[in-house]
Amino acid sequence: MGSNTNKYNIFSSFTSASSWFELYAAFSTFTMLLKAAFNDLIPHQLRSFVTSKLESLFSKYQPNNRVSLKINQFWDESLRSRNELFYAAHEYLPTKITNTFKSLKVGKIEDQKHLELAVDATQEVLDEFEGIKFTWKLDDGSEKDSENFKKYSFELTFNGKHRERALERYIPHVLKTYEAMKSDKRILKIYSRLDGYWTESELSHPATFDSLALSPELKKDIIDDLDRFLRRKELYKKVGKPWKRGYLLYGTPGTGKSSLIAAIANYLKFDVYDLELTSVDCNSELMRSMKEASNRSIIVVEDVDCNKVVKANRFTLSGLLNYMDGLWSSGGEERIVIFTTNHREKIDPALLRPGRMDMHIHLSFLKGKAFRVLASNYLGIEGDHPLFEEIEGLLERIEVSPAVVAEQLMRNEDLDVALEALVKFLKEMDKDRNCNGELTGLLS
Numbered sequence: 282m283g284s285n286t287n288k289y290n291i292f293s294s295f296t297s298a299s300s301w302f303e304l305y306a307a308f309s310t311f312t313m314l315l316k317a318a319f320n321d322l323i324p325h326q327l328r329s330f331v332t333s334k335l336e337s338l339f340s341k342y343q344p345n346n347r348v349s350l351k352i353n354q355f356w357d358e359s360l361r362s363r364n365e366l367f368y369a370a371h372e373y374l375p376t377k378i379t380n381t382f383k384s385l386k387v388g389k390i391e392d393q394k395h396l397e398l399a400v401d402a403t404q405e406v407l408d409e410f411e412g413i414k415f416t417w418k419l420d421d422g423s424e425k426d427s428e429n430f431k432k433y434s435f436e437l438t439f440n441g442k443h444r445e446r447a448l449e450r451y452i453p454h455v456l457k458t459y460e461a462m463k464s465d466k467r468i469l470k471i472y473s474r475l476d477g478y479w480t481e482s483e484l485s486h487p488a489t490f491d492s493l494a495l496s497p498e499l500k501k502d503i504i505d506d507l508d509r510f511l512r513r514k515e516l517y518k519k520v521g522k523p524w525k526r527g528y529l530l531y532g533t534p535g536t537g538k539s540s541l542i543a544a545i546a547n548y549l550k551f552d553v554y555d556l557e558l559t560s561v562d563c564n565s566e567l568m569r570s571m572k573e574a575s576n577r578s579i580i581v582v583e584d585v586d587c588n589k590v591v592k593a594n595r596f597t598l599s600g601l602l603n604y605m606d607g608l609w610s611s612g613g614e615e616r617i618v619i620f621t622t623n624h625r626e627k628i629d630p631a632l633l634r635p636g637r638m639d640m641h642i643h644l645s646f647l648k649g650k651a652f653r654v655l656a657s658n659y660l661g662i663e664g665d666h667p668l669f670e671e672i673e674g675l676l677e678r679i680e681v682s683p684a685v686v687a688e689q690l691m692r693n694e695d696l697d698v699a700l701e702a703l704v705k706f707l708k709e710m711d712k713d714r715n716c717n718g719e720l721t722g723l724l725s
């Protein structure tokens with residue numbers, strides 16, 4: 282009976298350690314012979330084909346399948362609504378570049394000081410977060426959209442069992458890092474429209490609040506307003522208002538409207554979208570361009586008094602503001618909208634109604650102590666100068682823009698010569714003003 286049992290149970294035939302070794306030796310000899318035969322008899326191409334088929338067959342039965350997420354550049358291709366996660370990955374992944382990379386995109390963009398490094402489509406980028414491995418791959422346009430533009434996307438793959446952590450922890454981490462990188466980075470972007478799309482270049486305007494010749498009170502009001510705006514995310518959310526602030530800048534040419542916009546961008550570290558209304562053909566294009574603008578940005582619409590352009594294109598600036606409110610009502614994203622005009626009296630009254638633009642900022646002629654900022658910017662004078670009193674007295678009487686005074690100060694490198702020339706120039710203006718005044722008196 283015992284021999285019968287042994288006959289049908291092969292495992293019980295090898296009960297001793299030496300028997301196990303015999304079996305192992307026989308099995309390894311067999312596999313070595315099989316491998317040699319496989320290598321000798323089957324040609325190379327056929328071998329790789331068989332191997333890849335076997336791999337894909339077994340990968341199907343792996344207990345933890347890989348999951349892949351597709352991150353397109355635009356969430357809705359037809360509207361070209363920007364997918365913030367794509368842009369976040371675009372900035373985030375170069376920080377994961379290591380010296381083991383075999384293929385990278387490298388370049389130097391005009392006007393930028395540093396070299397650009399970017400992920401190449403042939404190179405996978407591995408990132409480890411909370412012990413989970415994530416693999417990124419760029420698809421740089423194998424597909425085209427209906428207008429024949431390349432469709433860019435990233436593919437993010439990871440083990441399926443980490444799906445929840447990928448969505449709830451990792452992706453928010455990428456987005457947060459991107460936001461932090463944007464606020465840390467010195468190089469801000471300015472976007473202008475070209476052929477219906479935003480094109481970016483470096484915002485190299487050096488203006489800061491320190492270099493702006495404005496009355497100290499106005500400067501403080503603007504900075505306080507910006508700080509308050511940034512602090513109030515929760516309040517905006519609570520009252521159901523989009524987290525957006527609108528400023529109307531008005532003043533004659535050369536009083537510093539563009540400089541103030543640059544100073545705000547540099548202060549907040551926000552990119553600027555310069556919306557030239559003449560470059561927008563229709564309402565839908567205007568809406569699309571608003572959707573493409575990123576979070577933490579300033580949308581600038583200059584010369585809003587040029588109403589003929591706006592009317593010809595069948596949209597109103599008031600309508601644009603309403604649309605922005607609708608578009609950004611739920612996003613909780615910070616946006617500043619700035620309208621500028623040289624002629625406040627000519628703009629659509631609907632824009633001046635309370636609640637439309639949050640703050641109206643008048644940029645005036647150069648007055649009072651604001652001149653000292655220009656003297657410091659252009660001549661490096663930090664303290665007092667014997668000619669300052671006379672210059673400030675003249676500035677109180679005449680109307681001259683900071684741009685004109687700045688231009689005068691740049692004419693001489695020697696500061697005494699420059700200031701004397703400025704006194705002379707301002708006195709001429711004062712004389713002209715008196716003559717004009719007398720003439721008007723005689724005529725009336």
Ligand SMILES: Nc1ncnc2c1ncn2[C@@H]1O[C@H](COP(=O)(O)OP(=O)(O)OP(=O)(O)O)[C@@H](O)[C@H]1O
Pocket residue numbers: 492493494495532533534535536537538539540541623682683684685687
């Ligand atoms: N308030 C100011 N403080 C410092 N610099 C100024 C100021 N205003 C003008 N400037 C100087 O004059 C130049 C032109 O000013 P800016 O372009 O900011 O004026 P603007 O009001 O936007 O003019 P425009 O209406 O013609 O566009 C600037 O490059 C800057 O050097």
